[in-house]
Amino acid sequence: MGQVFTWLMRIAGALVALVVLGVGMVYYLAARSLPDYDKVLELPYLTAPVEIVRDNANVPHIFGxxxxxxxxALGYAHAQDRLWQMTMLRRTAQGRLSEVFGAATVNIDKLLRRLDIYARAVASVDVQDEETLQILRAYATGVNARxxxxxxxxxxxxxxxxxxFNAPVSAWRPADSLAIIKLMGLRLSSxxxxEVLRARMSLALPNANRLKDILPDAPGSGVAALPEYAQLVPGVARFAESQPHEAHRLSPFQRRAFAGASNVWAAAPTRSASGGTLLANDPHLGFTAPAIxxxxxxxxxxxxxxxxxxxxxxxxxSGRSADLGWGLTSAGMDDQxxxxxxxxxxxxEEYRTPDGFKAFETRGSIINIKDAPPITITLRWTDNGPVLPGTHYNLASIxxxxxxxxxxxTVLSPKDTTMSAALRLMRSNSVRDGLVAIEGFVAPAQNLMLVDANEIAMKMIGVMPRRDARHQSQGRLPSPGWIEANRWQGRLPFASNPEFIAPNGGILGNTNNKTVDRPFxxxxxxxxxxxxxxxRWQRLMQAREVHTRDSFIEAQLDTVSFTARSLLPLIGAELWFTGEAAPEGTPLRQRQRALTLLAGWSGEMNEHMPEPLIYSAWLRSLQARMVQDELGPLASELTHVEPLFIERAFRNIDGAAVWCDVIQSAPVETCSDMARLxxxxxxxxxxxxxxxxLESLRWGDAHQATHDHPVLGDVPILRYFVNIRQSTNGGDNTLQRGLTAGTGPDPFHNVHGAAYRGVYDFADPDSSVFITSTGQSGHFLSRHYDxxxxLWRRGEYIPMSLDEDLARAASVGVTVLRPVQ
Known part of the structure; x- marks a missing residue:
């Protein structure tokens, strides 16, 4: 018996040793790729030494x-810290994810191949100006040096x-950088x-007038009536079945709610306490680890x-020089x-055109798939653009x-000079120079905010399609491609893009809101x-005669929901403080307790408070009840509350209160009934x-920011090392925006927001600040990974200084790149 015990102990010890050895080997191999920031390298194609000084936040300051x-050197630094992220962005644009991830990403590759984004990027290399070409080549050479x-x-x-995920990494090319711009355009498009959702709603609703309730226009002048989609495209079936949306972590295709968003605002010297211009910018994208x-x-x-x-x-x-600052928001331009x-x-093999039938432009494309035979798809193009599969955004249903x-x-232009324009902007030194430099920007459409020492301006940049005034749907619904009036007639001149230069009020801003009201x-x-x-932004800006860097930071971090303040009095109008006291433990007592909490709430979406969770759950349930009977399965497409819809119904604008009545029931339900239920x-x-x-609820427990690793985030055990989860403030409609998931077991997870924040002060430029949501490194073993x-979660920032001495103080390393002797 003793001998058996001895052998069992030996076997157990050997297994423990093997596990320890295995873990040590894995750690050793993973740690080998941790970059050394303190070294001297001799590299080809350099003309003179370059220093990469990494400050104490691991921000590289590059001197040459x-x-x-x-x-x-920037290409080298990017590849040091984010090589995996870069290669994944390139593979996505190329439609080559399945070579690494197998069948799980085949549909993503098919769509990217059909859009032909990478081929368009390759074609666009030839239209860049010579200086941009040299920069792209130098950057690519730095990546390849790493x-x-x-x-x-x-x-x-x-x-x-x-x-x-073992896969060879090919050399970086200038076209790869251009492809990433187009890929970002895909993430920002909505x-x-x-259009598809509007068409499907039109088919589903028995009363076409109700379409303006559920998909309302932004307040402003009315829009001319649109034809019913069934009349526009005869033969389409009503109530076509939906296909579930494929939501792979690596997919760049975003649903309407998750397309790009952002905040940007600026103050002229007349509205600044210090007499210098101010600019704040926080672009919004889906959260990942590392951040984009x-x-x-x-x-x-x-x-x-x-x-x-x-x-x-x-x-x-988004950034600044000593003389000029610039920031971006998604413009919302209808460029699709x-x-x-x-x-x-x-x-x-032919499709109808205004001049008769014409052959599709076709090309075969082979998709290699890990652990599976390759597949060949046929890419088809019309004069209007690429042919898309019926599964994409449920196109088959319409x-x-x-x-x-x-x-x-516009993103699919093979003559895309966006990179040239962006590089010229980066080296401009005044607002007026910047407006000239950016003219060649094609896509994705953005609102560009510019400030110099004396002036502020905002210009919508990106190509605006020229549409015929006789367009059948005005671009709001899918339209027959063989009718000449529906086709694009080229592009509008850059001068026609909205612009606001040196406003009398001294304040400019955009939160992806409607900026102009012009006729189609x-x-x-x-x-x-x-x-x-x-x-909320208007209120904060007008509440002060003059602003400071800190007041801009306060606005950027503001968590008060205008939506909550405006909707709660409407939906609870007949519920507040009504009825007798109810026994403890009854549903009525719980409802009274919730209403009491909400009655004293300021609308602040604070992570430590219970009211934001009660309010958010109430609004979500309310919209679901209101639309389910009219839309049926299509109701699942409405993943987020539409405040204008709720307001229209409760104010009964144009008879919108009909949404509160349950079609299948005999009684006529009121909106107050719906609110109570x-x-x-x-x-x-x-x-x-x-x-x-209820009193012990915390909004932050439900509203966790999910900075998840796109490919390792679901791996057991490892996910605890690569994913970053945080309790956060804000919500769908606050300036500190934390867009919720909207679906799934955790519908209030914070999945989309400001992964970058910057505030630039031109009275004292080196007092400017910025931050990202994770860290500089993409290596999860690095201390700079998170x-x-x-700091980001607490609303703190790091210095955004051009002071070389400050960068060198307490730096984490200095890399010197020298030309090969």
Whole structure:
């Protein structure tokens, strides 16, 4: 017996030793790819030495004698910290994810191939100006220098993910950087999804007049009546079945609610306490770990530039120099039109045009799939754009038999000079210079805020399609592609894009709200992303005669919901303080307790308070009850509360209160009935999920920011090391925006918001500040993987200074790149 015990102990010890050895080996291999920031390297193609000084937040400050060497070093630094992220962005744009991830990403690859984004990027290389071409080549050479160093020095394949998902990494090319711009355009686009949803709603609603309730226009002048979609495209079936949306972590295709958003505002010297201009910017994208943004400073011959970059591109997208600051928001411009193309019944290789049937432009494309045979798909293009599959955004549900859908989109231009324009802007030194420099910007459409020492301006940038005034749907619904009036007639001149220069009031801003009210076809858009945050922003800006850097920070971090303040008095009008006291433990008593809490609430979406959770659950349940009977399965498409819809119904604007009546029931329900029933629904859900004690609820427990790793975030055990979860303030409609998931077991998880924040003060430029939501490194073993995360959560920032001495003080390393002797 003793001998058996001895052998069992030996076996157990051996197993423990093997586990320890295995863990140690994994750690060793993963740690090999941790970059060394303190070294001297000799590299080819440099003309003079370059220094990469990494400050104590690991922000690289790059100093060189020639601009091309500085961009070379930026490529090297991006590849040091974010190689995996860069290669994933490139693979996504190329439609080559399945080579690494197998069948799970085949549908994503198919869609990207059909859009032909990467081929368009390759074609766009030739239209860049010579200076941009040199910068793109220098940047690519710097990335490749890091790849060569990884291979020659056995640096763990460059990133831990490379061991898990082994795939060769090809050399970086200038087209790769251009493809990433187009990929970001895809993430920011929403009009295609909006057109399909509007068409499906039109088919589903028995009363077409109710469409303006559930998909309301932003307040302003009315829009001319649209035809019913069934009349516009005869033969389409009503109540077509929906297909579930594929929500893969790596998919760049965003539903309407998750398309890009942002805040930006500026103050002229007359509205600044210090007499200098101010600018605040926080672009909103889906949260990931690491964040999409990477902070960097470039010391160019034209002066220092510092701000937010995206690894893979050699440009500061939001930032400042000593003389000029710039920030971006998604413009909401309608730069996508969906067409229904009639296929020739006698020849399926042809489609109908205004001049008769014409052959599709076709090309075969092979998709290689890990652990599976490759597949070949046929790409088809019409004069209007690429033909899309019926599964994409449920296109099949609005496409008649014998037809296909195609997409016109400015991002698909093969003559895209956006990179050249962005690089020229980065080296401009005044507002007026910047407005000239950015004219070549094609897509994605943005609102560009510019400030210099004396002036502020905002200009919508990006190509605006020229539409015929006779367009059947004004671009709001899919339209027949064979009718000439529906087709794009080229582009509008840059001068026609809305602009606001040196306003008398001294304040400019945008929260993705409606900026102009112009008649079609110069309308810019019918769909705007925000009608709520702008209300709070106006109040905060006008509450002070003059502003400071700190007041801009306060506005950026503001968590008061205008939506809650405006809707709660409406939906609870007949519920507040009514009825007798109810026995403890009854649903009525719980409802009274919830209403009492909400009655004394200021609308602040604070993570430590219970009221935001009660309010959010109530509104979610209310909208679900109101739309379910009219829309049926299509109701699941409305993942987030539409405040204007709720307001229209409760104010009974144009008879919108009909949404509160349940069609299937004999009694006529009022909106007050719906509000009461929805509150009970919400309280049952809260009790089942969080417990019955309403006073002890915390909004932050439900509203956790989910900075998840796109590929390792679901791996057991490992996910605890690579995912970053935080209790957060804010909500769907606050200036500190934390857009909720809207679906799933955790509908209030914070999944989309300001992963970058910056506030620039030109009275004292080096007092400017910025922050990202995670950290600079993409390596989960690095201390810089998440060292900014808690600062970001608490609303803190780090210095955004061009002071070289400050950068060198307490730096985490200095990398010197020298030309090969």
């Amino acid at each position: 004698e020639a601009d091309l060497d500085v961009f070379y 790849l060569d160093e990884i291979n020659s020095s056995a640096l763990g394949r460059g990133a831990p993910e490379m061991f898990v 009009h295609l999804d909006a 943004w990477y902070l960097a400073r470039l010391e160019l011959q034209s002066g220092g530039v510092i701000g937010a970059t995206i690894p893979g591109m050699p440009v500061v997208l 039109d969906l067409y229904i193309e009639e296929v020739n019944p006698e020849n399926p 496409t008649p038999k014998g037809h296909v859908a195609s997409l016109a989109w 076809p110069n309308h810019v858009s019918f769909d705007w992303s925000d009608t709520q945050r702008i209300q 929805a509150l009970d629904d919400a309280l049952i859900w809260i009790e089942e999920t969080w417990g019955p004690a 060292d900014m995360a808690q």
